[in-house]
Amino acid sequence: MPPDTWTAEGSLNGPGGLESDTIAAIATPAGKGGVGIVRLSGPDSERILRRLCGKRVSARMATLSAFTDSAGEKLDTGLALFFPGPNSFTGEDVVELQGHGGPVVMDMLLAACLDAGARLANPGEFSERAFLNNKLDLVQAEAVSDLINSASENAVRAAVKSLSGEFSTRISALAEKITSLRIYVEASIDFPDEEVDFLSQGQVSLKAEVILEELEELLASGRQGVLLGEGIRVVIAGQPNVGKSSLLNRLLGYDRAIVTALAGTTRDALSEQVTLKGLPATFVDTAGLRATRDIVELEGISRTHKELEQADWILLVRDISGPALALDTELAMLGLPESSLSKQQPSGGPVFGNNMVIVENKLDLVVDKSPCRDDTDHQNTVAISALTGEGINELVELLIRLVGYKDQASGFIARRRHLESLNSVRAALLDGLEQLNTHAAGELFAEDLRQAHKHCGDILGHMSPDDLLGEIFASFCIGK
Numbered sequence: 001m002p003p004d005t006w007t008a009e010g011s012l013n014g015p016g017g018l019e020s021d022t023i024a025a026i027a028t029p030a031g032k033g034g035v036g037i038v039r040l041s042g043p044d045s046e047r048i049l050r051r052l053c054g055k056r057v058s059a060r061m062a063t064l065s066a067f068t069d070s071a072g073e074k075l076d077t078g079l080a081l082f083f084p085g086p087n088s089f090t091g092e093d094v095v096e097l098q099g100h101g102g103p104v105v106m107d108m109l110l111a112a113c114l115d116a117g118a119r120l121a122n123p124g125e126f127s128e129r130a131f132l133n134n135k136l137d138l139v140q141a142e143a144v145s146d147l148i149n150s151a152s153e154n155a156v157r158a159a160v161k162s163l164s165g166e167f168s169t170r171i172s173a174l175a176e177k178i179t180s181l182r183i184y185v186e187a188s189i190d191f192p193d194e195e196v197d198f199l200s201q202g203q204v205s206l207k208a209e210v211i212l213e214e215l216e217e218l219l220a221s222g223r224q225g226v227l228l229g230e231g232i233r234v235v236i237a238g239q240p241n242v243g244k245s246s247l248l249n250r251l252l253g254y255d256r257a258i259v260t261a262l263a264g265t266t267r268d269a270l271s272e273q274v275t276l277k278g279l280p281a282t283f284v285d286t287a288g289l290r291a292t293r294d295i296v297e298l299e300g301i302s303r304t305h306k307e308l309e310q311a312d313w314i315l316l317v318r319d320i321s322g323p324a325l326a327l328d329t330e331l332a333m334l335g336l337p338e339s340s341l342s343k344q345q346p347s348g349g350p351v352f353g354n355n356m357v358i359v360e361n362k363l364d365l366v367v368d369k370s371p372c373r374d375d376t377d378h379q380n381t382v383a384i385s386a387l388t389g390e391g392i393n394e395l396v397e398l399l400i401r402l403v404g405y406k407d408q409a410s411g412f413i414a415r416r417r418h419l420e421s422l423n424s425v426r427a428a429l430l431d432g433l434e435q436l437n438t439h440a441a442g443e444l445f446a447e448d449l450r451q452a453h454k455h456c457g458d459i460l461g462h463m464s465p466d467d468l469l470g471e472i473f474a475s476f477c478i479g480k
């Protein structure tokens with residue numbers, strides 16, 4: 001039986017077999033700059049270019065030209081570039097008009113392109129076309145967006161590696177190994193009279209275990225890649241007045257949140273991004289949890305609960321200087337079981353999900369600093385003073401250690417979507433091995449291998465459903 005072959009079927013509107021229109025967008029960021037670029041892609045690009053420039057532009061030659069609107073009025077002078085398909089970013093005819101980077105000039109230039117027959121591009125539509133025309137696989141297309149959004153030098157390097165196909169190559173290699181194993185298994189099933197019974201000799205499970213080992217390595221690098229690219233979401237929660245907003249301000253290094261001595265100061269959840277030694281982290285300050293009748297505060301508390309549901313990590317802030325609620329009472333207020341405290345990082349690397357660090361704040365007010373409270377039974381506890389900054393470094397280091405982030409320049413960028421698919425590959429392989437080892441069910445094992453192969457394909461965008469593709473590209477910015 002031939003192995004599954006992957007095809008990037010262009011089932012979205014646009015290229016990949018279907019008639020495609022010509023899209024246009026401003027490719028440079030909003031605001032003022034020396035140069036601004038309007039980009040076009042599609043079959044009409046060259047005609048629109050001729051209309052605006054009043055002349056032909058040679059392929060891949062920077063050509064100085066005036067740009068005029070449909071009334072023949074000059075809008076700007078700049079460089080025109082024409083990249084005939086398929087040797088272009090999208091694989092279609094692509095045009096770049098490099099004008100002066102003022103927002104109004106750019107808008108006028110874009111309007112002239114639309115007047116001449118182009119349509120405004122959707123977010124990510126250039127990358128989507130590149131994907132549909134097999135210029136990039138899905139991992140590479142995502143890396144374009146990740147590169148643009150990179151928050152650190154390591155993230156840039158990792159995104160460049162993913163863009164150049166390093167991650168995709170490893171996934172393809174894994175998929176190929178899974179397919180060869182499946183062919184091997186199916187051969188054993190189809191020709192049971194052969195002298196060697198591969199299935200019963202343990203060779204097959206050995207091969208599957210080697211694949212599993214490789215998969216674990218890929219998962220570990222993938223987790224690092226997700227941390228580099230997407231980072232973690234850390235929610236700061238606790239009772240009113242314990243110093244949550246002071247902690248946020250201290251972590252950010254500026255006065256972002258209002259701090260007062262009144263309990264119930266923070267109502268809206270406030271979120272800000274910082275990079276902790278290369279790890280992008282979004283910290284969310286929340287309304288303190290307590291019983292109240294104040295409707296504004298109640299709304300704030302309800303928002304705190306929504307934030308807690310989406311947290312990768314929770315910093316439970318407590319005031320060490322005064323009497324505190326019992327920890328289990330406080331956890332109940334957060335709506336979390338006590339077990340959330342004891343979660344340890346698995347050997348495979350960082351974890352995502354509801355994990356917690358207890359932050360004992362206001363250490364500056366404590367004279368006897370020896371541990372005296374029930375919190376210290378939990379290893380994920382750190383004492384700080386948001387006021388003086390004492391212990392903040394320790395908190396950051398603990399968080400980085402617990403998350404399992406390694407500040408290294410190697411590796412590639414990845415997304416949670418990739419981890420989910422890799423976990424499905426692992427589940428299918430483990431299930432298949434179980435079928436083989438306990439029931440000697442070769443057919444079921446072969447089917448699990450087929451599933452595992454399909455999940456590898458999902459990562460690269462082969463045979464991915466349209467709505468998933470739509471969702472991924474819609475998160476890109478316009479002009480990309």
Ligand SMILES: Nc1nc2c(ncn2[C@@H]2O[C@H](COP(=O)(O)OP(=O)(O)OP(=O)(O)O)[C@@H](O)[C@H]2O)c(=O)[nH]1
Pocket residue numbers: 239240241242243244245246247258259260261262263264265266267286287288289361362363364365384385386387388
């Ligand atoms: N001495 C001391 N005071 C602190 C410390 N952290 C915060 N405070 C004070 O505690 C009070 C409350 O601080 P906030 O940061 O507003 O506390 P919060 O947890 O955000 O409070 P709510 O928004 O009401 O839930 C303020 O008067 C802060 O100055 C600390 O480490 N040491």
Ligand SMILES: [Mg+2]
Pocket residue numbers: 244245246257258259265266285286288
């Ligand atoms: Mg506050």
